[in-house]
Amino acid sequence: MEFLDRRGALEGRRAVLIGGAAGIGKAVALALGEAGVDIAFCDIDDESIASTSAALREMGRRVFDMHADATRSDQLAQFYGETARFFDGIDVLVNVVGGTCMQPFMERAERDCADDVQRNFGYVVESMRHAVPLLQRSGRGGSIVNFTTIEAHRGAGGFAVYAGAKAATTNFSKAMAWELGPHGIRVNLIAPDTTPSAGNAAAIPEPWRSLNADAPAEWWAKAFQMYIPLQTPPAADDLANAVLFLASDLARSITGQVLHVDGGAAAALGMLRWPYDEGATLPVPMGGTLCKLFG
Template identity: 30%
Template sequence: MSTNNPLFDLSGRNAIVTGAGRGLGAEMAKGLAAAGADVVVAARTPGGIARTAAAINAAGGTAHAIACDATERSEVEHLIAETVERFGSLDIMVVNHGLGPAKDLLEVTDEDLDAVIGVNLNSAYVCAQLAGKQMIEQGKGGAIVITSSSASKIACWGYSYYGASKGGVDQLVRQLAQEWAPHSIRVNAINPGYTDNEMAGTSDVHDTPEVAEFIDRFIPFGRRGRAEEMAGPVVFMVSDAASYMTGQCLFIDGGYSAV
């Protein structure tokens, strides 16, 4: 048995991962590259994506970093155009950037709401929309994965607006799956639960003894997920191994949403 299983092989495919400067996105990008894809790593700040790209290239993969503010449609257009120019096509889009602040819902301001819905839902919509448009023009199908959250399904304290944005992502995935199935574009979500690597704006909420106790009590696996544990699910979802899966939300949460 070789370790090269063609079902999961992404050789010859070109991917973009947003929010790939660190954390889950960086590990997803590394996983896709290890499975053979050429990967554009994107994020607002250049430092993180340069490190992610360097790590992939040092490991023998192919990666290129493009700084992009995913909340600006013109910048996402540029990201996709540059990817296609450099690699020839866009086959895999992983929309992973996001914000995760938490606040008592009675104290959430319009600005808080606009920021989270704007980044987690609206800009995810635009990234998926533009990627889908490119894939439809290419005419050879594709795979889109949007990073959602277990908070799309179950309530977590302080996550009223974050949960709303991710609930929207789950439904967006179902909608796009339906609209783009005739173009052989599969659209799915992955829904991480508590992970080691918290996203922008969450560390003060998550690194407390109360949260550690909560995780011990409410997550069957009794621990947070590791960022690397997102790589396998993403590779699976975008590969031919998932050829009959679309419109699905894959929970990677140690059983959190099952209990």
């Protein structure tokens, strides 16, 4: 452990988290805090802001928190202004905020589509514009980690604008890796798929949400065994571990890359282990499953 801590060299660094109070963001905040990183973060969940800040301070970390909606340009700018007064510079930026609701494109209102773009791409552009000068102040480069999604890499019916916005974040981040490379600032992405979180649960509308809640846990376990090569979805802590790696000196020569933390779902590209086909792995079911479904 001491060997990895020395090689990672996160102790004493300073990080900004956009969306760091609950769910995946909280897991990232606590993981960075345990690694010795001081943190400034914003969120819209006041109760979670308080509990996450308290946990970080118990670790002995310096913490600045603020209620701010990252999708509101004025609130994001205010957060960064206060952060610049709290820290004289930063070493790490993690843009976690994102999300949507599953709905066919032609049924989704124009306002909702605009919100999808701002929540999953627009604010990332603004956040990086604010953060880069703070990263440059340190004089030792830094690391930016943006959250994208598996949906940015496939045709995601029901998530069209969300998928497009995340794809924009992906290519924007790669372009910024090129631009910021001479400053020693690395830009990478994490692409989750199915991860147990309140945000992912909220993305599923009724009546599917109620049907999902009615399905026994063992059914979900079997579904994940069909879909995910590693048989189970990553936890929030697995995503936090990926952030630790990309933020640390262990990844000091890695930039412009997408790290898929999804149990292998992106690698499978739709290959499923159908339950009644004696281990066949194909995008479509074979005779055994077809007989059970329709026979």
